[in-house]
Every structure is written in C-alpha cells, then in structure tokens.
Amino acid sequence: MSPHDGTDPERRAAAHGPVMRALMLAAALLCLALGIVGIFVPGLPTTVFILMAAWCASRGSPRLSAWLERHRLFGPMIRDWRTHRAVSRRVKWRASAVMALCAAVLFVAVRDWRIAGLGTAAMAAVAVWLWLRPEPA
Structure with missing residues (x-):
C-alpha cells in the first residue's frame, strides 16, 4: 500500500x-x-x-x-x-560523484563549452534537487 x-x-x-x-x-x-x-x-x-x-x-x-x-x-x-x-545519503554521494565525473568528461570531450556547460547545469540542477530530498531514518 x-x-x-x-x-x-x-x-x-x-x-x-x-x-x-x-x-x-x-x-x-x-x-x-x-x-x-x-x-x-x-x-x-x-x-x-x-x-x-x-x-x-x-x-x-x-x-x-x-x-x-x-x-x-x-x-x-x-x-x-x-x-x-527520501533518498539515502549513499545514493546521493554516488549520484553526485558520477555527475561530477560526467561533467568533467563533457568539458574534455565536447569542443563547444556551451554544450558542456548546459549539460553540467542540468546535472547541477538534478544534484541540488537530489540533496534537498530527505534521507530515510
């Protein structure tokens, strides 16, 4: 239920x-x-x-x-x-680390920094939303 x-x-x-x-x-x-x-x-x-x-x-x-x-x-x-x-702290840390790694890869692999910036901004917005979720007891 x-x-x-x-x-x-x-x-x-x-x-x-x-x-x-x-x-x-x-x-x-x-x-x-x-x-x-x-x-x-x-x-x-x-x-x-x-x-x-x-x-x-x-x-x-x-x-x-x-x-x-x-x-x-x-x-x-x-x-x-x-x-x-709620989302556990472990999941929050893992997701944040993967998003940070992906942002770094974007800036290295994509020639247009605006595209990398847009992708990174989207991941940052998701990370903020994720960290604002409560954690289970």
Missing part, C-alpha cells in the same frame, strides 16, 4: 484498461533495463530509472511491482521513496 495514493498496486493496475496496463508494463521493463545498464555505464542514472520502473509497474503489473519492492538492491530505494520521498 502506498501512503501517497491510498491504493495497493493491484487496485491501481485494475483501474487502468488492458492497453494502458500493457503500456505501463512495457515502460516499467524499459526503465528497469535502463536502470540496470546504469549500474555499469557512468553517466546513466540508476535510481531515477528504478523509481520510474516501480511507478510504472505499480500501474501495469502488480507482480513486477511486488518483485521490485522485494529486490535486495532496488527494494530499499523504492520503499524509502514511496514511504518518505
């Missing part, structure tokens, strides 16, 4: 028609795949894609939603977000 919408995943999924459930399941699987790839590819976020996968799965597949919440790596992150809208 999610404290933010008052319904469990099965009821949320049932509220959508079969086409919407299929689209949500497809989106959940795509986000999950991108999140897993993000574990290994610097610059590709993991947390955001896993949270998006959980949101889509809760509307498209109660079984996938339950699996994600029970997962040893993804489960705590999803539960912290659903319960408290």
Whole structure:
C-alpha cells in the first residue's frame, strides 16, 4: 500500500484498461533495463530509472511491482521513496560523484563549452534537487 495514493498496486493496475496496463508494463521493463545498464555505464542514472520502473509497474503489473519492492538492491530505494520521498545519503554521494565525473568528461570531450556547460547545469540542477530530498531514518 502506498501512503501517497491510498491504493495497493493491484487496485491501481485494475483501474487502468488492458492497453494502458500493457503500456505501463512495457515502460516499467524499459526503465528497469535502463536502470540496470546504469549500474555499469557512468553517466546513466540508476535510481531515477528504478523509481520510474516501480511507478510504472505499480500501474501495469502488480507482480513486477511486488518483485521490485522485494529486490535486495532496488527494494530499499523504492520503499524509502514511496514511504518518505527520501533518498539515502549513499545514493546521493554516488549520484553526485558520477555527475561530477560526467561533467568533467563533457568539458574534455565536447569542443563547444556551451554544450558542456548546459549539460553540467542540468546535472547541477538534478544534484541540488537530489540533496534537498530527505534521507530515510
């Protein structure tokens, strides 16, 4: 049960028609795949894609939603977000370090400093938003 919408995943999924459930399941699987790839590819976020996968799965597949919440790596992150809208300090530090590394690579690899600056500004905005999120107890 999610404290933010008052319904469990099965009821949320049932509220959508079969086409919407299929689209949500497809989106959940795509986000999950991108999140897993993000574990290994610097610059590709993991947390955001896993949270998006959980949101889509809760509307498209109660079984996938339950699996994600029970997962040893993804489960705590999803539960912290659903319960408290919180992100752990460890995740914040890792995300910030990867964004800083990517910003440095941008300035080295991209010839136009304005493009590198724009990408870095976007990452800085995400980092500020991330650090303003509460941390789980």
